[in-house]
Amino acid sequence: MKIVRISAIWCGGCLVMNKVWNEIKKLYPDIEIITYDYDMDNDLVEELNVGDILPVAIFYKDDKEATRLIGEKSKQEIISTINNIEEVQDEVN
Amino acid sequence: MIYLDYSATTPVNKEVLDSFNKACLEFIGNPNSFHSLGVKSNDLINSATKQIANILNVNEDELIYTSGSSESNNLAIKGILLKYQNRGKHIITTAFEHSSIYGPISYLETLGFECDFVNINSNGRVDLEHLKSLMREDTILVSINSVNSEIGIIQPIEEIAKIVREYPKCFFHSDMTQSMGKIDIPLDNVDLVSFSAHKFFGLKGIGCLVKKDKILLEPLIHGGKSTTIFRSGTPALPLVVSLAKALRLAYDDMNNKIKKVKEYNLYLKEKLSTYDKVRINSNDICSPYVLNLSILGVKPETFVHALEEDNIFISTQSACSTTNTASKAVLALTNDSERANSSIRVSLSYITTKEELEEFLKVFDKCYHSLVMMSK
Numbered sequence: 001m002k003i004v005r006i007s008a009i010w011c012g013g014c015l016v017m018n019k020v021w022n023e024i025k026k027l028y029p030d031i032e033i034i035t036y037d038y039d040m041d042n043d044l045v046e047e048l049n050v051g052d053i054l055p056v057a058i059f060y061k062d063d064k065e066a067t068r069l070i071g072e073k074s075k076q077e078i079i080s081t082i083n084n085i086e087e088v089q090d091e092v093n
Numbered sequence: 094m095i096y097l098d099y100s101a102t103t104p105v106n107k108e109v110l111d112s113f114n115k116a117c118l119e120f121i122g123n124p125n126s127f128h129s130l131g132v133k134s135n136d137l138i139n140s141a142t143k144q145i146a147n148i149l150n151v152n153e154d155e156l157i158y159t160s161g162s163s164e165s166n167n168l169a170i171k172g173i174l175l176k177y178q179n180r181g182k183h184i185i186t187t188a189f190e191h192s193s194i195y196g197p198i199s200y201l202e203t204l205g206f207e208c209d210f211v212n213i214n215s216n217g218r219v220d221l222e223h224l225k226s227l228m229r230e231d232t233i234l235v236s237i238n239s240v241n242s243e244i245g246i247i248q249p250i251e252e253i254a255k256i257v258r259e260y261p262k263c264f265f266h267s268d269m270t271q272s273m274g275k276i277d278i279p280l281d282n283v284d285l286v287s288f289s290a291h292k293f294f295g296l297k298g299i300g301c302l303v304k305k306d307k308i309l310l311e312p313l314i315h316g317g318k319s320t321t322i323f324r325s326g327t328p329a330l331p332l333v334v335s336l337a338k339a340l341r342l343a344y345d346d347m348n349n350k351i352k353k354v355k356e357y358n359l360y361l362k363e364k365l366s367t368y369d370k371v372r373i374n375s376n377d378i379c380s381p382y383v384l385n386l387s388i389l390g391v392k393p394e395t396f397v398h399a400l401e402e403d404n405i406f407i408s409t410q411s412a413c414s415t416t417n418t419a420s421k422a423v424l425a426l427t428n429d430s431e432r433a434n435s436s437i438r439v440s441l442s443y444i445t446t447k448e449e450l451e452e453f454l455k456v457f458d459k460c461y462h463s464l465v466m467m468s469k
Contacts, residue, residue, distance in 0.1 A: 009199045010192030013421055016210055018202055 001031045001085065002060040006015050008038035013072045014055040020075045028082065060086050095449045097406045099292075100242055100271060100383055100440035103354035108292040112338040113296060116331035124328045125319070138320065138330050139374055141337035148340050149280055151303055157321050158333055161300035162270040163193035163314070165287035166236075168302050168324065169266045170197040172310030173234050174206055175287070180262045181231025182206045186427045187219060187248075189241040191268060211237070216378055217246035217426045232263045239278050240271035243422040243438060245383025247276070247374050254282035264308065274343030275382050276351065284308055290332075295339030301414045350443035355381040357441055357450055364454050370465050372432050374423050385423065387432040388461065390468040396437055399460040405453055407439045 005021065007014030007064065025033055036044050038054060051058050051070065058068045059081060066085045096104070116137065122130030124138045129220075139153075146153040159165045174184065184201070186194055188210055198208050209227045212220040219237060228235075235257050240247050250267060257265040266285040272278050274293030280286050282305060289300035303324065305312060316325030320333075358381040365371050365386055374385040388396055393409035400407060409420075424433035439453075 009196045012188055012190060012192075012195045012210075015195050015202070015208060016188070018199075019208070019373050 001028075001082065002063075003031060003033045004036055004048070004058045004060070005033065005035040006045055006048065006054065006056040006058075008037060008054055011038075011054045017055050018045055020073070020078065023075055024078055024082075027079070031082070059085055061088075094298075095453055097417055097439045097441065097445070097449070097453060098406050098408045099442040099445075100438065101408055102297065103294045104293045105291075105296055106342055107338060108342065109295055109335050109339045113331045113335040116334040120330055126331055129456045134328075134330050138328055138333050140402070141334045143318070144337045145301070145340055148344050149303060151280060152306055152360050154321070155303055155306055157302040157304055158319075158329060158336075159300045159302055159324060160195070160298055161291070162191070162268060162289040165289070165300050165302035166191065166193040166268055167197045168313050169285040169308060170194065170234065170236060171201065171305075171313060173264050173266070173308075174201050174321070175311035176309050177233045177262075177264075178206075181182060181229070181233045182239065183229055183230060183232040184208050184234045184236065184238045185211055185224065185227050185237070185263045187211055189213065189217070189243075189246065189248075189422050190236070190238055191242060191270070194236055194238075198409045209429060213425060216376055216462055217241070217244060218378065219248055219253060220253055221249070221256060224253065228263070229255065229262055230260070230262070232260060234264050234266060236266040236268070238268040238271070240269075240276065240380045240383070241422055242271050242383070243420055243436075244385045244426060245271070245379035245381075246426070247272070247378055247380055250278055251282060258282070263434055271380065271383070274340060275347075276380060277344075277347060290336045290339050293339055293343040296332060297327060316352065318361060351381065353443055354441050357445055357447070358384055359381075360447075361441075361450060361454075363437065365457070368461055370461070372427075372429075374427060374432060374436055382441050384441070385420075386434055387423065387435040388437065388465070389431055391464045393437045396460060396464060398464075399464060400456055401454075403456040403459075405456050407437055409437055 003052060038045055053070050056068060057068050059066045120134045120137050122134040124131060124135040142153045142156055145156060154383045176254050182205055184198060211227055212223040237248055237253055239250055257263050264284040267283045268287045270287060270289050270292055273288035284305050286303040291297040310323045312323050314325045319325050320328045361384055362373055366373050370389040372387045374387060376385055397407060397409055420433045420436045424430060442463050
């Protein structure tokens with residue numbers, strides 16, 4: 001699984017989420033978590049159709065987008081999202 | 094034209110501009126030059142600094158001139174955290190701050206600093222018990238604004254300062270951009286205070302960081318002594334003079350100005366709250382200069398542009414939206430995403446007139462009915 005986070009330096013919600021994502025990284029060391037800066041990495045971000053609200057986290061499974069979370073989310077919501085994607089994958093297999 | 098976006102910026106006062114022009118034309122020397130023109134400029138900048146210090150009841154050497162509040166906030170946060178990182182790497186702030194608070198903190202997190210957000214109560218004020226619980230031995234800075242720019246919530250600065258005081262290694266910074274020159278908040282118990290002149294009819298490009306004596310900062314701009322070692326560059330004499338003038342004018346008759354703005358704010362609230370789809374987000378503990386409201390079902394930028402067609406200027410305000418549409422502060426206060434996605438800000442000043450408000454209400458009514466009908 002891969003997760004792409006889109007955040008911005010001016011965004012308080014993104015700052016709030018940094019701590020949560022650091023905990024997620026420790027819990028799931030095998031998941032690749034990449035962070036794009038909304039302003040600096042705009043070429044990459046543009047392709048992702050990010051809407052009005054930051055932060056955004058896009059979850060990929062086998063290089064396909066599985067789901068995305070928009071705005072501030074709790075650690076538990078992120079864990080549930082990861083688990084749901086893994087469960088769906090298990091069922092497919 | 095009816096301008097009701099004074100929290101974003103204010104038009105410059107003619108007297109302030111005259112002072113700036115006079116200083117530009119008649120005081121050409123660099124205040125740091127030893128010749129007579131330099132001495133003349135130095136005398137003027139010292140006199141302006143003395144005036145600002147007297148108004149704010151601080152020492153003259155506690156004033157650091159900057160380009161505005163964003164620089165002041167950056168200097169306070171980076172300056173303290175980098176200078177005192179041997180004491181700890183923990184900072185506390187709120188969800189109600191300006192992006193120039195979040196920016197430097199985001200940057201410092203990449204250097205290993207850690208940030209916690211203090212909760213707010215249902216009325217928008219900082220949860221003091223939560224703040225107490227977040228304070229640690231390695232907390233070196235608490236940064237909380239005096240008045241939130243989106244909704245206008247006034248924070249209990251004295252009470253916050255009291256909590257921070259119990260941790261002698263920790264400093265208290267307050268971004269007072271939205272209260273300076275409007276509401277008289279004593280600076281006695283705050284270590285660092287940011288403000289900007291253009292919020293109180295001064296010029297854009299000049300601000301200040303008040304830094305209490307004996308506190309050290311890592312400068313953002315290195316290069317030797319200016320008016321202070323903490324911010325290098327040729328002293329911006331005309332801007333400093335204009336700041337002193339703007340501040341003096343702002344403090345003149347401040348109580349009557351607030352009284353007038355309060356009356357207007359209440360009047361607007363009373364009239365606007367009669368609309369079925371309007372929700373007033375600013376509450377009783379908010380600055381009277383700010384009135385935030387939501388028009389349910391209507392995109393804020395649509396409403397702002399509709400008013401603009403009749404030459405009325407208000408704003409949308411947001412902290413975490415790429416298109417300035419959704420308000421994080423309104424969401425944090427109301428826990429209602431519909432309100433957060435439809436909030437607009439009307440901001441008043443002492444030069445606002447009753448006639449302007451009547452015209453605003455007339456146009457508001459027209460826009461409301463056409464846009465709310467369209468949204469159905």
